[in-house]
Amino acid sequence: MSELISALLAAGLEPATDPDVLAAHSVDHAGLVPAGRAAALVRARSTAEVSAAVAVCAELAVPVVPQGARTGLAGAATAVDGALLLDVSGMDRILEVDPVDRLAVVQPGVLNAAISQAAKESGLRYSPDPGSWQISTIGGNIATAAGGMCCVKYGTTPEYVLGLEVVLASGEVMRCGRRTAKGVAGYDLVRLFCGSEGTLGIITEATVKLSPVPAQRLTLAAVFATTADAGRAVTAIMAAGKQPSLLELIDNVHLRALEALRPMGLPTEAAALLLVAADTDPEAELIAIEALCAGAGATEVYRATDAEEADALLESRRNAYHAMEKLGTVLVDDVAVPRARLAEALDGVQAAAARHGVAIGVIAHAGDGNLHPNIIVHPEDPASLAAGRAAFDEILEMALAMGGTITGEHGVGMLKRDWLAREVDPVNLAVQRRLKAALDPLGILNPGKVLA
Amino acid sequence: MSELISALLAAGLEPATDPDVLAAHSVDHAGLVPAGRAAALVRARSTAEVSAAVAVCAELAVPVVPQGARTGLAGAATAVDGALLLDVSGMDRILEVDPVDRLAVVQPGVLNAAISQAAKESGLRYSPDPGSWQISTIGGNIATAAGGMCCVKYGTTPEYVLGLEVVLASGEVMRCGRRTAKGVAGYDLVRLFCGSEGTLGIITEATVKLSPVPAQRLTLAAVFATTADAGRAVTAIMAAGKQPSLLELIDNVHLRALEALRPMGLPTEAAALLLVAADTDPEAELIAIEALCAGAGATEVYRATDAEEADALLESRRNAYHAMEKLGTVLVDDVAVPRARLAEALDGVQAAAARHGVAIGVIAHAGDGNLHPNIIVHPEDPASLAAGRAAFDEILEMALAMGGTITGEHGVGMLKRDWLAREVDPVNLAVQRRLKAALDPLGILNPGKVLA
Numbered sequence: 001m002s003e004l005i006s007a008l009l010a011a012g013l014e015p016a017t018d019p020d021v022l023a024a025h026s027v028d029h030a031g032l033v034p035a036g037r038a039a040a041l042v043r044a045r046s047t048a049e050v051s052a053a054v055a056v057c058a059e060l061a062v063p064v065v066p067q068g069a070r071t072g073l074a075g076a077a078t079a080v081d082g083a084l085l086l087d088v089s090g091m092d093r094i095l096e097v098d099p100v101d102r103l104a105v106v107q108p109g110v111l112n113a114a115i116s117q118a119a120k121e122s123g124l125r126y127s128p129d130p131g132s133w134q135i136s137t138i139g140g141n142i143a144t145a146a147g148g149m150c151c152v153k154y155g156t157t158p159e160y161v162l163g164l165e166v167v168l169a170s171g172e173v174m175r176c177g178r179r180t181a182k183g184v185a186g187y188d189l190v191r192l193f194c195g196s197e198g199t200l201g202i203i204t205e206a207t208v209k210l211s212p213v214p215a216q217r218l219t220l221a222a223v224f225a226t227t228a229d230a231g232r233a234v235t236a237i238m239a240a241g242k243q244p245s246l247l248e249l250i251d252n253v254h255l256r257a258l259e260a261l262r263p264m265g266l267p268t269e270a271a272a273l274l275l276v277a278a279d280t281d282p283e284a285e286l287i288a289i290e291a292l293c294a295g296a297g298a299t300e301v302y303r304a305t306d307a308e309e310a311d312a313l314l315e316s317r318r319n320a321y322h323a324m325e326k327l328g329t330v331l332v333d334d335v336a337v338p339r340a341r342l343a344e345a346l347d348g349v350q351a352a353a354a355r356h357g358v359a360i361g362v363i364a365h366a367g368d369g370n371l372h373p374n375i376i377v378h379p380e381d382p383a384s385l386a387a388g389r390a391a392f393d394e395i396l397e398m399a400l401a402m403g404g405t406i407t408g409e410h411g412v413g414m415l416k417r418d419w420l421a422r423e424v425d426p427v428n429l430a431v432q433r434r435l436k437a438a439l440d441p442l443g444i445l446n447p448g449k450v451l452a
Numbered sequence: 453m454s455e456l457i458s459a460l461l462a463a464g465l466e467p468a469t470d471p472d473v474l475a476a477h478s479v480d481h482a483g484l485v486p487a488g489r490a491a492a493l494v495r496a497r498s499t500a501e502v503s504a505a506v507a508v509c510a511e512l513a514v515p516v517v518p519q520g521a522r523t524g525l526a527g528a529a530t531a532v533d534g535a536l537l538l539d540v541s542g543m544d545r546i547l548e549v550d551p552v553d554r555l556a557v558v559q560p561g562v563l564n565a566a567i568s569q570a571a572k573e574s575g576l577r578y579s580p581d582p583g584s585w586q587i588s589t590i591g592g593n594i595a596t597a598a599g600g601m602c603c604v605k606y607g608t609t610p611e612y613v614l615g616l617e618v619v620l621a622s623g624e625v626m627r628c629g630r631r632t633a634k635g636v637a638g639y640d641l642v643r644l645f646c647g648s649e650g651t652l653g654i655i656t657e658a659t660v661k662l663s664p665v666p667a668q669r670l671t672l673a674a675v676f677a678t679t680a681d682a683g684r685a686v687t688a689i690m691a692a693g694k695q696p697s698l699l700e701l702i703d704n705v706h707l708r709a710l711e712a713l714r715p716m717g718l719p720t721e722a723a724a725l726l727l728v729a730a731d732t733d734p735e736a737e738l739i740a741i742e743a744l745c746a747g748a749g750a751t752e753v754y755r756a757t758d759a760e761e762a763d764a765l766l767e768s769r770r771n772a773y774h775a776m777e778k779l780g781t782v783l784v785d786d787v788a789v790p791r792a793r794l795a796e797a798l799d800g801v802q803a804a805a806a807r808h809g810v811a812i813g814v815i816a817h818a819g820d821g822n823l824h825p826n827i828i829v830h831p832e833d834p835a836s837l838a839a840g841r842a843a844f845d846e847i848l849e850m851a852l853a854m855g856g857t858i859t860g861e862h863g864v865g866m867l868k869r870d871w872l873a874r875e876v877d878p879v880n881l882a883v884q885r886r887l888k889a890a891l892d893p894l895g896i897l898n899p900g901k902v903l904a
Contacts, residue, residue, distance in 0.1 A: 011491065013486070015576070060473060084737075087758060098689050098790075100687050100690050100691045100790070100792045101690075101790050101791050101792065101821075122691075123692075124693065125691040140512060144636070145640070147636075147637045148632050150632070151633070151634060155611070156634060157608070158640065159611055168879065168883070172879045173879065174877065174879040174883060175876075175877055175880060176876070176880050176883075178788075178857055179790060179855055180788040180790060180820070180821055180822075180855075180856050180857055180860065181604070181788065181791065181819070181820035181821055181822070182608060182788050182817070182820045182821075182822050182857075182860040182861050183601050183788055183856075183857035183859070183860060184597045184599075184647050184857075184859050184860070184861055184862070184863050184864070185857050185859050185864060185868075185872055185875045185876065186872050186875075186876060186880075186881075186884050186902060186903075187644060187647070187648055187652075187884050187887055187888075187902070188597070188610065188643045188644060188646060188647055188648075189880065189883060189884070191610075191640045191644070192639060192640060192643070192887075193642035194640060195636050195639070195640055195799055196639055200639075212693035212694075212695060213693070219497075225731050233872070235552050238552050238553075238554065239551050239552045239574075240575075241575040241576065241664035241665070242664075243664060244756045248893050257773050263746055276737040280732055280733070281732070281733060293789055324708050336630075336632040336633065336634050336635055337632060338550075338552070338553050338631060338632060339552050339553055339633065343768065365634070367633070368632070368633035368634045369553075369632055369633055369634075370632075370633070372635050390877070403631055403632075404632050404635075405630055405632055405634075405635035405637050406637050407635070407636050407637050408632065408634040408635060408636070409636055410636070411636050412636070412637060412638060416637075420638050423637045423638075424628070424637065424638060425626065425627055426628075427620065427624045427625065428627060428628050428641065429638075429639070431626060431628075431641060431891065432638050432639050432641070434890040434891065435639055435644075435887065435890060436639075436891035437890070438886040438887060439883065439886065439890070450638060451638075
């Protein structure tokens with residue numbers, strides 16, 4: 001029995017070492033990221049167990065890879081050689097919902113959707129809505145600073161995190177943040193852990209903000225013959241001070257894939273479809289947005305007549321990824337550019353697709369300038385994989401050249417760690433390394449993620 | 453000539469050493485905080501000058517105290533012995549307003565109010581509105597993570613900071629954050645600098661988020677005979693999912709002081725006045741809030757009939773501090789408690805006032821559970837000062853006992869640095885010290901602020 005296993009058993013933990021179990025737990029939803037060979041898996045059921053496991057790893061200098069539902073798209077939860085996989089998805093209790101302070105206290109393994117479900121009877125919801133909201137955990141959402149469709153109006157996950165309990169690299173347990181609406185006592189440790197992908201500490205409890213459920217939401221779809229027209233519509237909507245609660249774009253490749261998956265009358269000849277929802281004074285807001293879309297050259301604007309129809313429209317957006325999976329293996333890219341350059345970015349992606357001979361469909365959180373180019377590859381064909389990877393990199397390059405970012409919401413993980421130095425300046429990178437060293441001097445927490 | 457002065461001159465800077473000038477620049481708006489004796493003052497006009505000044509100080513291990521308008525209330529800008537005062541208030545240019553990406557790029561010395569002024573023609577504003585908004589700088593707002601009246605709906609300063617340029621303790625210049633609506637490349641350095649009160653770096657440029665100006669705002673005032681009734685109203689408003697854009701409380705002591713300053717018919721016998729504004733579907737929102745206030749026992753609810761009358765009501769709130777200054781020197785306290793405990797906190801403050809024989813008036817950002825007990829002292833009388841200080845401490849103690857914080861929005865500075873260890877756990881405090889050491893190994897950046 002290895003030293004690690006003995007020590008974990010001695011600490012009262014129950015490590016799994018079955019190779020099939022380890023293999024199944026060694027990857028997340030990222031493509032292109034090779035998994036290492038883990039040494040063991042511990043399914044923690046309490047903060048004390050997380051603390052004990054990390055303390056063992058600190059003692060033996062063994063890497064720890066924290067895991068939730070492993071729905072991440074950047075390889076942050078991917079195994080590295082010799083690591084302990086520390087799965088907190090079993091810590092899945094909602095500890096409290098407070099309707100006056102509008103907060104919930106939850107364990108890290110609680111599913112995103114479960115929080116809104118629990119808050120519903122108080123007329124509240126947990127706003128952030130990553131695409132994975134029904135299957136991803138709040139711990140992972142926080143660790144990756146997850147985005148979603150509502151961000152254009154409601155912001156991203158970190159804005160909804162008030163307080164955290166974190167197990168540090170030493171195994172010590174720390175609380176940070178607050179329960180009050182405001183509080184500025186000391187450095188903002190909460191935000192430092194948000195998006196740190198398990199490299200600075202492991203989240204074992206979170207206090208998250210809840211918000212009133214909007215009374216009504218109305219939805220429209222606008223069809224555009226060119227990406228330029230669609231881009232102009234987005235720019236017009238944002239420059240006019242409109243506040244859509246959702247502003248999504250589905251490109252031609254996705255429209256065709258969706259229609260092939262399940263015919264529903266989508267405009268398969270269009271360059272792009274914009275989906276727009278509004279939930280504040282929505283009737284007036286959508287009338288204004290409809291006019292702005294028409295002014296930008298929309299060939300058709302279609303208002304959902306009821307909630308069911310609106311849901312069907314949004315469902316097509318949520319199915320976009322699955323529709324593309326019918327075409328091959330999907331490499332999901334994620335970049336953000338200044339809003340005004342959306343059309344240029346869409347065209348740039350198709351130029352890259354043509355140049356490398358790969359199919360790429362783009363869905364975009366258009367209101368945020370956040371594009372997800374979904375690149376189709378056939379992994380059994382090395383040439384296809386190489387072409388997909390080249391297009392992937394070219395898209396990152398393009399986003400940086402436009403003053404954008406290599407990741408709008410999926411994170412760096414292993415997938416883009418070599419790209420981080422292309423985005424931030426050397427002084428910034430050195431500061432990031434100093435923070436990592438200050439909090440994890442042995443480098444045992446999720447090594448090789450975020451920082452190369 | 454001292455070594456510091458020679459080195460600053462050699463670096464092309466123009467240090468001031470006149471004792472009167474230094475004395476005038478050695479304090480901010482905090483009471484109770486003794487200023488040290490500064491060695492020199494540099495009024496920086498560019499990032500290069502800030503960098504050069506800090507590099508000199510790093511070389512000579514001289515403390516640097518960054519300063520803006522020195523309107524802070526916690527002594528974060530107060531001089532320490534031998535320090536270089538580094539005033540960036542002269543860096544006051546608005547570099548860009550982008551209406552599509554809804555952002556402004558500004559130098560740190562730009563006044564808060566000037567940003568909204570510049571954004572006005574685009575139909576946008578910079579939302580955060582600390583009480584000092586007309587006289588405080590954005591650099592100071594960010595460095596203190598400033599709050600304000602709109603936070604109950606719109607959040608605090610850090611939520612509006614997209615990117616920063618920062619001069620580090622070495623004099624190196626770093627950029628962090630982004631211009632895009634979303635972005636998660638690496639650790640959230642922006643938020644680490646927000647609220648760090650110049651102890652981790654000096655902000656030399658900021659990219660801040662702008663928001664559409666609400667179309668209409670309506671205001672009401674509700675009068676309560678008891679603090680319990682006022683507290684019940686706040687709880688009812690928040691539990692009902694209402695989203696007031698402002699929810700302020702003025703207590704009896706302040707009502708009387710305001711009426712004494714300028715008679716305007718305020719209810720001087722009331723225990724508390726609530727001021728409530730709404731700017732989303734405001735007519736319906738205020739009708740609902742009015743009913744909730746009445747249900748909680750309001751003796752009178754008064755709707756402002758026009759914008760002018762609404763402004764007059766809010767002006768009384770903004771004058772609350774000045775009205776108290778007529779009664780003596782004001783020690784401004786700042787705590788936040790869970791919303792549901794607002795009435796209990798108000799009563800606790802008055803119990804402390806009675807116990808120590810000092811007058812204390814409370815104004816509160818009631819919707820945030822954020823109280824500002826304004827304690828009247830007469831500094832020429834040591835007994836009065838001691839009593840005021842004892843009440844001040846007792847209020848912090850009370851907030852912590854309620855699960856609240858020692859500072860809702862004013863910050864720690866020198867004023868509350870000894871209290872930080874009472875709020876956060878030892879592991880948290882150790883992490884804060886490690887971050888400080890990682891970014892400022894010589895400890896030259898604003899020493900003695902935030903951390904004791």
